[in-house]
Amino acid sequence: MSKQHLEGERLLMEMGRGSRAALEAFYERYAAFVYRIALRMLHDPMEAEDLCHDIFLEAYRTAAQYDRQRGSVEAWLAVKTRSRCMDRLRRIQASQQREQTAATHQLQDDSVEESVLAKLERETVRNVLNRIPEAQRQAVYGAYFQAKTHRELAEIMARPIGTIKSLIRYGLHNLRKQLAETGWHGSGKGGDKRG
Structure with missing residues (x-):
């Protein structure tokens, strides 16, 4: 040894x-x-x-x-x-x-939350859209949800382009007003940034 x-x-x-x-x-x-x-x-x-x-x-x-x-x-x-x-x-x-699993769950939770919020926002906007006058609703829906041009909307609605622009402007104003009355402020993503 x-x-x-x-x-x-x-x-x-x-x-x-x-x-x-x-x-x-x-x-x-x-x-x-x-x-x-x-x-x-x-x-x-x-x-x-x-x-x-x-x-x-x-x-x-x-x-x-x-x-x-x-x-x-x-x-x-x-x-x-x-x-x-x-x-x-x-x-x-x-x-x-554990950290990886937690991060994955957080991403999944965030995705689910974002998906639910987006669905709620779409439903709210659709419901409020139905409260504004028909011509304004048709103009706003065509311009923002169907991506139609002012010219296309003028042809479909059989109205002058100037009238289509006014209908969209007043429709958006009424839409914002109706949304504000419901207490909805949106997700803060895109769209109008005014409070």
Whole structure:
């Protein structure tokens, strides 16, 4: 058995009896070894350093459980380090999956909410559109919902273009007025920006 191995076992025995000086010496001797394993597995220097400190605190608490028959001090530390790295990787992966799932649900919730709001807005506008005079309704509906030009509307409605423009203008005014009376302010997307 090497002198270094015997020194590691001696430090573990002293740590088992509560020696903080032994913990400091043990840390100085094995910190780089533990850190290299952790960094190789975690690929993150901060995580590896954090895990390294956790390993030495655990080693201090469980030093009395070390059994030389089961392997060297280095093997004992390597097993502890790999085990804690795997735990941490699983925890990180689970956290990332939860975040991804939450983001997906939020997007779905937003999409559903936007869809419901859009449907409600369409229904509200249709209901209010039915409250304005027929000629104004026909002009506004043709211009905004069927994308017809003023000329096309003039031909369909058998009215001059100037009259079509007036019908649209008054129809929009009446539509806004009716919507305001219902307390509706729209989604704030597009359209008239005046309050």
